[in-house]
Amino acid sequence: MSTFKIEGGHRLKGKIQPQGAKNEALQILCAVLLTAEEIKIDNIPDIIDVNKLIALLKKLGVKINKLGKGSYTFKADDLNLAYLESPEFKEDGKGLRGSIMIVGPLLARFGKGYIPKPGGDKIGRRRLDTHFEGFINLGAKFRYNREELFYGVEADKLKGTYMLLDEASVTGTANIVMAAVMAEGTTTIYNAACEPYLQQLCKMLNRMGAKISGVGSNLLTIEGVEVLGGTEHRMLPDMIEIGSWIGLAAMTKSELTITNVSWDDLGVIPSVFRKIGITVERQGDDIHIPAHTDGYEVQNFIDGSILTISDAPWPGFTPDLLSIILTVLTQARGSAIVHQKMFESRLFFVDKLIDMGAKIILCDPHRATVIGHDFKSTLKATTMTSPDIRAGVSLLIAALSAKGTSIIHNIEQIDRGYENIDERLRAIGAKIERVEGN
């Protein structure tokens, strides 16, 4: 396990380019299984989760060619489906959350899809019911081996139908869409998730010959087609990374420009940061954050009551940025409540911020009240362990703003989703070192 050593309290300055979106990449990579033709994908982030999925696709027999940084071609014309029933797959499939999305495409094209209980962040219950109920609605037979935690679906031919999802699951919607594109007849999915990740997936599938309408809404209509062909696709910049850098700039009082952010795909993200007093300026397709030398002041609601920031399915605020918002609030002028509705174990990392001197009351597993210091007291450096990807980056931001040298262990959790983070942060002036293997 590696560690970051961070000397906090320095201002950063410069430009930072967000990587390609992790959660989009995981969907798009699974979609290459839907065709025997070649697919070219650009702006693939070089991060642990994505590399694990690429390795899994390779073992499954996908021909993969790396053309340059972030640019690959994939050709799934001769797959080794026996791998899906091997002990090796039972290990590989567990390695990340995104692997669950190979099931829909395999079911659509080969009539069977298997997956061990997938990994990902340990942030509370992460059920898969939406995925499998969707496949069952399309006519698949489902089985679950409780001992081995191994899921399977099989079908001779999937049949389109109407379905109302019991929750707008992101990976669930992607999986069902990929299963339905080659089903017989029309599938209608209501209460579909509609994050930019999914919009990008649907646009790519349509370029491959699929007939999906309603893209960007929670009502998708999919007319099944016989076969899909090749295409090219480019990943959007990672909106969670963009939000992380906005928070980093404010909390370290740094002037930063986040370049080529694809503003129109950021939804409410800029306005939520503005609500906690951060100046987020649009400059073309860049975000400019001026140095917040006088701090940042949390807005109350119109009636004067305390601000609550909570997550919601898109176009609501993504849960993946709440840990960062919470951390940045610890130095705001004013107070706010952070309400993490989706995951019940994602706020426990606040104990580490409290150790650093932050004023936070964890009201229950879902809600925390944060009373900002307004920089009258800086956080103190400490030694901590990164519990999950977003808590990890939040602690990294806290460490960069703190006085003294902090140590963060288990940084594989951060590398899972942030490409070359130490090198990129050093380029804007951060004092961060990677210490391998301790």
Ligand SMILES: CC(=O)N[C@H]1[C@@H](OP(=O)(O)OP(=O)(O)OC[C@H]2O[C@@H](n3ccc(=O)[nH]c3=O)[C@H](O)[C@@H]2O)O[C@H](CO)[C@@H](O)[C@@H]1O
């Ligand atoms: C690989 C990937 O893409 N991971 C993302 C994906 O995970 P993932 O697709 O696994 O998450 P889901 O969208 O299925 O659900 C996340 C959690 O929220 C709950 N839930 C979901 C929908 C809803 O309407 N109400 C509700 O309460 C679910 O019960 C679950 O506990 O979406 C999550 C929610 O944006 C993000 O945190 C993850 O980063």
Ligand SMILES: C=C(OP(=O)(O)O)C(=O)O
């Ligand atoms: C929770 C996340 O990832 P995963 O779903 O891969 O665990 C995340 O990206 O914040």
